[in-house]
Amino acid sequence: MLCIVVAITSGAFAQGDLKLSSDDRWIPPADSDPESPANQLRQAQLALARGDASRAYNLATGWLDRFPADPLRAHALLLKGDALLAKGDEYTALFDYEELAKRYPGSDVFVIALQREFEIAKAYANGLRKKFFGTFRWLNADDEAQEILIRIQERLPGSQLAEQAGMELADFYFRKRNLQLAAEAYDLFVQNYPRSMNVEKARLRLIYSLCGAYKGPKYDAKGLFEASARLKELQALDPITAQRVGADALLVRIYESEATKILSEAGWYESMGDPISSELYIRRLVNEYPKSIATLLSLREIPKIFNQLPNEVQKKIQTNGPDYPKLRKELLGLDWETSSSQLPNVDAAPTLDEPPTGAPSEDTLPGVPPVASDPTATPAASPSPTPSPSPSPSPSPAGKVP
Helix, strand or coil: CCCCCCCCCCHHHCHHHCEECCCCCEECCCCCCCCCHHHHHHHHHHHHHCCCHHHHHHHHHHHHHHCCCCCCHHHHHHHHHHHHHHCCCHHHHHHHHHHHHHHCCCCCCHHHHHHHHHHHHHHHHCCCCEEECCCEEEECCHHHHHHHHHHHHHHCCCCHHHHHHHHHHHHHHHHCCCHHHHHHHHHHHHHHCCCCCCHHHHHHHHHHHHHHHCCCCCCCCHHHHHHHHHHHHHHHHCHHHHHHCCHHHHHHHHHHHHHHHHHHHHHHHHHCCCHHHHHHHHHHHHHHCCCCHHHHHHHHHHHHHHCCCCHHHHHHHHHHCCCHHHHHHHHHCCCCCCCHHHCCCCCCCCCCCCCCCCCCCCCCCCCCCCCCCCCCCCCCCCCCCCCCCCCCCCCCCCCCCC
16 A cells, blocks of 8 residues: 655745644734635645645645646645545646646755655555556556656656665566566666665676576577676675675576577587588587586587588698597597497586576575576577588598597
């Protein structure tokens, strides 16, 4: 439920303009004009202060109709919105707060109106629904929450309220599992508020959003590289926090995920009848990720792929490429001629497309739920290679092989 305390505003309506009667009631000074716009609006404010939101709303609405150009119009709009808020109609109140913000940005109640909007947006972002024709709370308000939180940051850049709105927006995306937008929002927060008390939380959630946005080897891995860089930055800036959240273990997972993606691409090219491209990916895997499980798996299959290559390509690999037979012998203990069907299974390493046992959670990283993959997502289209003609199988190479 939305609960916002509506305070009596300053300026023309401060208690200093009123006097306390013998029966403990606030009354205007005797020399004030009861028909003046200020006094009429004060009556609406007093009604709201007494808890009569309906009367306050009616008085404020009538005042706005009678005094369309009065200097106190911004105060009247705030009062009308506060009355609607007190009646439980926060959505309609937003129209009055928004009119105030748009038309009177120099008013002394401008920030107060944005504070009201922030509290409403925060409630919407945390699950409060809009009323359906003023009755049941049935309508989703996610779009309104996002729009308001973004607008506050645009209107009050660098302010404490903008900082709160920025974090609330990032947390909203994070809770909704929209991890790409969450990563962008946390990154923006870190850039804009490097001294905030929430900057550590933002850095950590940025890393987990980047990791969680990765859906598997068939998808773009850009976020993995960014997450790895951010983790290493965290280790340099705050090694204690990095150790607490298991940065080393997460870097291993990222490393294995990157390697698994390359292995997947090598397998795809092989399935398309392009052993040359497949070998190039395996060569990159061996060179850049020599300690990965994916490299071991690729070395199991390299003889089959190598034997499909044209003779001239084989010779170039034997001269300038990796020493595949030596690597197979050192890492797998296998001769070149051993068939992959005769090999024991190699357990895959934990990667980021599936949440591992003991993944960081709220117990180790405050406020961060475990990241799960999206099995319904559609993979990005892979480039369509030009298949090479399948060459005749070559005999097992003697001496140094690719």
